[in-house]
Amino acid sequence: MPSLTSFLFVLVVVLDLLVLASSRLRGAIRTVALQGALLSPLPVLLATGAHQTIHVIALALGALVVKGLVIPGMMLRAMREASIARELEPIVGFVPSLVAGAIGVVAAFTLSGALPLPIAERHALLVPTALATVWTGLLLVVTRRKAVAQVLGFVVLENGVFVFGLLLSDFMPVMVEAGVLLDLFAAVFVMGIVMFQINREFSSLDTRRLSSLRD
Amino acid sequence: MLLPLLVLAPLLLAAVAFALPAARLRPRVLLAGAALHAAGVTVLWVRRPGPTLGGWLAVDAPGLLALSTVSVVFLVCAVYVQGYLAVHPERDNRVFVGSLLVLLAAMTAVSLAQHLGLLWVVIELTTLSTAPLIYFKHDALSLEATWKYLMVCSLGIALALLGTFFLALASAGPGGPRSLLVGELVAGGPALSRPWVRAAFVFLLAGYGTKMGLAPFHAWKPDAYGEAPGVLGALLSGGVTNIAFLALVRVLQVCNAAGEGPFARRSMVGIGLLSMMVAVTFIVGQRDVKRLLAYSSVEHMGILALGVGLGGAASAGAFFHMVNNGLAKSVLFLTAGNIQRAFGSKRVDQIRGAARRLPVSGAAFLAGFLAITGSPPFSPFYSELAILDGALGGRRFVVAALFLVLLAAVFVAMGAAVLRVVQGDPGDAPVPAKFRDAALTAGPPLALMLLVLLLGVWVPRRLLDLFQAAASLVGGAP
Numbered sequence: 001m002p003s004l005t006s007f008l009f010v011l012v013v014v015l016d017l018l019v020l021a022s023s024r025l026r027g028a029i030r031t032v033a034l035q036g037a038l039l040s041p042l043p044v045l046l047a048t049g050a051h052q053t054i055h056v057i058a059l060a061l062g063a064l065v066v067k068g069l070v071i072p073g074m075m076l077r078a079m080r081e082a083s084i085a086r087e088l089e090p091i092v093g094f095v096p097s098l099v100a101g102a103i104g105v106v107a108a109f110t111l112s113g114a115l116p117l118p119i120a121e122r123h124a125l126l127v128p129t130a131l132a133t134v135w136t137g138l139l140l141v142v143t144r145r146k147a148v149a150q151v152l153g154f155v156v157l158e159n160g161v162f163v164f165g166l167l168l169s170d171f172m173p174v175m176v177e178a179g180v181l182l183d184l185f186a187a188v189f190v191m192g193i194v195m196f197q198i199n200r201e202f203s204s205l206d207t208r209r210l211s212s213l214r215d
Numbered sequence: 216m217l218l219p220l221l222v223l224a225p226l227l228l229a230a231v232a233f234a235l236p237a238a239r240l241r242p243r244v245l246l247a248g249a250a251l252h253a254a255g256v257t258v259l260w261v262r263r264p265g266p267t268l269g270g271w272l273a274v275d276a277p278g279l280l281a282l283s284t285v286s287v288v289f290l291v292c293a294v295y296v297q298g299y300l301a302v303h304p305e306r307d308n309r310v311f312v313g314s315l316l317v318l319l320a321a322m323t324a325v326s327l328a329q330h331l332g333l334l335w336v337v338i339e340l341t342t343l344s345t346a347p348l349i350y351f352k353h354d355a356l357s358l359e360a361t362w363k364y365l366m367v368c369s370l371g372i373a374l375a376l377l378g379t380f381f382l383a384l385a386s387a388g389p390g391g392p393r394s395l396l397v398g399e400l401v402a403g404g405p406a407l408s409r410p411w412v413r414a415a416f417v418f419l420l421a422g423y424g425t426k427m428g429l430a431p432f433h434a435w436k437p438d439a440y441g442e443a444p445g446v447l448g449a450l451l452s453g454g455v456t457n458i459a460f461l462a463l464v465r466v467l468q469v470c471n472a473a474g475e476g477p478f479a480r481r482s483m484v485g486i487g488l489l490s491m492m493v494a495v496t497f498i499v500g501q502r503d504v505k506r507l508l509a510y511s512s513v514e515h516m517g518i519l520a521l522g523v524g525l526g527g528a529a530s531a532g533a534f535f536h537m538v539n540n541g542l543a544k545s546v547l548f549l550t551a552g553n554i555q556r557a558f559g560s561k562r563v564d565q566i567r568g569a570a571r572r573l574p575v576s577g578a579a580f581l582a583g584f585l586a587i588t589g590s591p592p593f594s595p596f597y598s599e600l601a602i603l604d605g606a607l608g609g610r611r612f613v614v615a616a617l618f619l620v621l622l623a624a625v626f627v628a629m630g631a632a633v634l635r636v637v638q639g640d641p642g643d644a645p646v647p648a649k650f651r652d653a654a655l656t657a658g659p660p661l662a663l664m665l666l667v668l669l670l671g672v673w674v675p676r677r678l679l680d681l682f683q684a685a686a687s688l689v690g691g692a693p
Binding site: 114115116117118119134137138141147150154157158160161164165167168171172174175178179181182184185188189192213215 | 332335336339343346356359360361362363365366369370372373376377379380383384385387388389391393395408410411414437438441442497501506
C-alpha cells in the first residue's frame with residue numbers, strides 16, 4: 001500500500017504546520033492526537049518480511065494508545081483541572097512560526113537528499129517527515145509560552161523521533177521501543193502541571209512567569 | 216556478578232528507603248548504600264571483572280575514573296546529608312533519600328554501560344531522579360528551576376535519542392556491525408556510514424552537551440544549581456555532568472573509529488572554548504554564590520570538552536580534570552550550602568566574614584575556590600597544566616592563549632566575589648539561625664578538600680596509567 005503510506009506521511013507534515021498555526025490550545029492538542037494516531041499504523045504498513053508480526057502490531061497499538069489517546073487525554077484533563085485559558089499567545093507570532101515551519105520542511109527534504117541511507121530505503125518520505133516533525137517540535141517548545149503548549153511541542157518532537165525509529169525496526173527493534181521512554185517524560189510533565197500546580201504558584205500556566213531566575 | 220550488583224544494590228536500597236516508615240532511619244539507609252557502593256568500587260580497583268550481560272556492562276579506564284569520582288563524591292555527600300537533614304527535620308525525606316539512591320544507581324549504570332541504547336536510557340533516569348531533588352525546598356523558585364531543568368534536559372534527551380538512532384543506522388550498512396555496542400562499533404568503524412556518523416555526532420553533542428551543561432545548552436544549570444540544596448549541586452557537578460561527559464567520550468570513540476574524529480574533536484574544541492567564554496561573561500559581576508558556582512561548572516565542562524578535543528596529552532589532562540573538578544566543585548557546593556544556612560542568604564552582598572562565622576566551611580570554601588581556579592598546589596592546577604601542555608605540544612597556540620586568558624579572567628572575577636564572602640567581619644550580617652560548623656556538615660567537604668590537595672601533591676601510578684589508557688581511547692595527536 002505505497003499510496004496510503006505516502007498519504008499518511010504527507011498528512012503528518014500537514015498536521016505539523018497546522019499545529020504551528022493553531023491559536024487554540026484544545027485544537028492544537030487534538031491535532032497532535034490525530035498526528036499520533038496517524039503515525040501508529042506506520043510500523044505495520046512499512047513492515048517487511050523480516051519483522052515478527054506480533055512485534056509490529058504491538059508497536060502500532062502501543063503508539064495508538066499512548067500518542068493518540070493517553071497523552072492528549074491527560075493534557076486535556078490537565079487543562080480542565082488547572083483551568084488553563086484556551087488561547088495560546090505565542091512568543092513568536094503564528095505567521096513567522098508557520099514560515100519557520102515551512103522552511104524546516106524544505107530543509108528536511110534537502111538534508112535527507114544529502115544523507116544517503118546506508119540501508120534499503122523503506123519509504124522516500126520517511127526521513128524528511130521525521131526531520132520536519134522534529135523541527136516543528138523544537139519550534140513549538142521554543143516559541144510557546146504556556147507550559148502545556150511546550151509539552152505539546154515535546155510530544156510533536158517525540159513523534160518525529162518515533163517516525164525515524166521505524167527505519168531501525170528491522171535490525172534493532174529494542175531501540176525503537178526505548179523511544180517509548182520519551183513518552184514517560186511527557187507524562188511526567190503533564191502530571192507535574194496538575195500535581196505541583198504550577199497554576200497555583202504562579203496564578204497562570206504561563207512560563208513567562210517562570211522568569212524570576214535570571215542573570 | 217559485581218557489575219550488575221553495583222547498579223542493583225542502590226536500587227534495592229532506594230526501594231527500602233521508600234518503604235521505610237521511620238523518617239529517622241532513612242538517612243542511615245543512604246549511608247549504607249553509599250558505603251556499600253564505595254566498597255564495591257574499591258573491589259573494581261583491585262580486580263577488574265570482565266564484561267557481563269553480553270558485553271552491555273563493562274569497566275574500562277574512563278568508566279572506572281567516572282565511577283570512582285561518583286562513588287567518592289556520593290559517600291561524602293551521604294555523610295553530609297546526615298547533618299543536612301537534621302537541620303531540616305520538617306521536610307519529608309522519603310522522596311529525597313529514595314531519589315538520591317536511584318540517582319546513584321543510574322550514574323553507576325552510565326559509567327558501566329557499553330551499549331549506547333542502554334547508556335541513553337540510564338542518562339534519562341539520572342534526569343528523572345534528580346528532578347524531585349531540585350524541588351526539595353518546595354517553594355516557587357525551586358519549582359521554576361525544576362520545570363526548566365526537566366524541559367531543557369528532556370529536549371536534550373530527545374535529541375540524543377535521535378542521534379543514537381542515526382548511529383544505529385550508520386552501523387547497518389553493508390559489512391556494518393548492526394549494533395550499538397561501543398566495542399563492536401569501534402571494531403567495525405571503517406564500515407560505518409560516515410555522513411550518518413557525523414550527523415549522529417552533532418545530535419549527540421547537543422543532547423549529552425545539554426546534560427553536561429555546555430554552552431549554549433546550559434540554560435538549566437544556574438537555576439537548578441541555584442535553587443537545589445547544596446548537596447545536590449555537589450552531586451550534579453561532581454557526578455551527573457561528569458557521566459554526561461563520559462557519554463560524549465563514548466561517542467567520540469565511535470567517531471574516531473569511523474574516521475570522523477577530526478571533525479568531532481574540532482567541534483569539541485569550539486564548544487569548549489565557547490562554554491568558557493559564556494561562563495566568564497556571567498561570572499563577572501555575579502551576585503549569587505550558587506549561580507556563580509554553576510557558571511564555574513559551565514566553564515569546567517568547557518575545559519573537559521576542550522581537553523578531549525585537543526587529544527593526546529590534553530586528553531589525559533581532561534580525564535584528570537574530570538576527577539579534580541568533580542571533587543573540588545563538590546567542596547564548593549557543600550560549603551556554599553553551609554554558608555547559605557549560616558547567613559540565611561546566598562547573595563554575595565549579604566554575606567560577610569564567612570571565615571569567622573564558619574571557620575572550617577569558610578576556609579574550605581576559600582581553598583576550594585583557589586583549587587578550582589587552578590592555583591598550585593591543588594590538583595586542578597596540574598590537570599589544567601596538562602591540557603595547556605597538550606595544546607602547546609599540538610602547536611595550537613591560539614587555543615592555548617585563549618585558554619590561559621579565560622582561566623585568568625575567571626580567577627579574577629570569581630575571586631572578587633569569593634573574597635567578599637569569606638573576608639571581613641560578620642558582625643552586621645543578619646543571623647537567621649544558630650547554624651554553626653558541625654562535624655557532619657563541615658567534616659565531609661574538609662575531607663574532600665584534603666583529597667584535592669593530596670592529588671595535587673601525589674598521584675598514584677595506577678591513576679596516571681588510567682588517565683593515559685582513557686586518553687588513548689579518545690585518540691588524537693600524541
